[in-house]
Amino acid sequence: MTAHLSSTLATELESLRPALMRFALLQLRDQALAEDVVQDALIAVLEKPDSFSGQSSLRTYVTAIMKYKIIDALRAGKRMRQIATQDDQSDDDMIDALFTANGHTQEMPRSWGDPAASLQEQDFFKVLEICLEKLPAKTARIFMMREWLELETEEICKELDISTSNAWVILYRARLRLRECLDLNWFGNQPQPVK
Known part of the structure; x- marks a missing residue:
């Protein structure tokens, strides 16, 4: 070179x-x-x-x-320090706001078009990074450990000293909030195909 x-x-x-x-x-x-x-x-x-x-x-x-x-x-056993979640609104309140009283979603998700093509765009990753930064630190960390680092749930639970059920609840909440953020800030802003 x-x-x-x-x-x-x-x-x-x-x-x-x-x-x-x-x-x-x-x-x-x-x-x-x-x-x-x-x-x-x-x-x-x-x-x-x-x-x-x-x-x-x-x-x-x-x-x-x-x-x-x-x-x-x-x-290698490096211990990570715990980060307290600090939000004005609880995760439960944010999730409840997405659904009606009978359990249906307030709004149907917009069409995401071709997600594979979106992954090729650098701007998508910038928006995803911003959406991750909006998550509580512990929630984002657990989501990235599971989905990006592909660690097993048991490994995450051991590392962070949390229960399996707690990890799954956090992952569920993270996915909901990321979906909402990406829907509003990425997929909702993409040009719609002409029919």
Whole structure:
């Protein structure tokens, strides 16, 4: 790889560092450990720059590498500190507002079009990240541990010292709130196909 391409890659990676740090901190809750994980992911890309084929965005590629670094850190027994949920409105109140008295949804969800195509768009991930940041910290963390890091529920419960039923309730609430946020801020703003 030429020095120019290497310099360009290093500059692009440096611009991704803040977003990578936010994500690593969400999962690890330890500044030093998050910095280590981000640094390890960036170094892995710089050591083997030819491994990046360009089939996805650089951010997606680096984030995928970092995913495994985070899993390694979690499995190595690093303890995460507990974060108290602080919301003006309880999860129960927010969820109740989505349904009528007879249990039906207030509004039918809008058509999400082609979700696979949306995943290819970088803007989608920016909106998803914002939606995740709106979740209570513990809820977002559990959701990402399960859905993105693909940890088993038992592993999450052991790491966070919560019951299985509590984990499932938190995951259910996270999915509802993310669906609502994405429906309002992403899928609802997409141009509708002409019929």
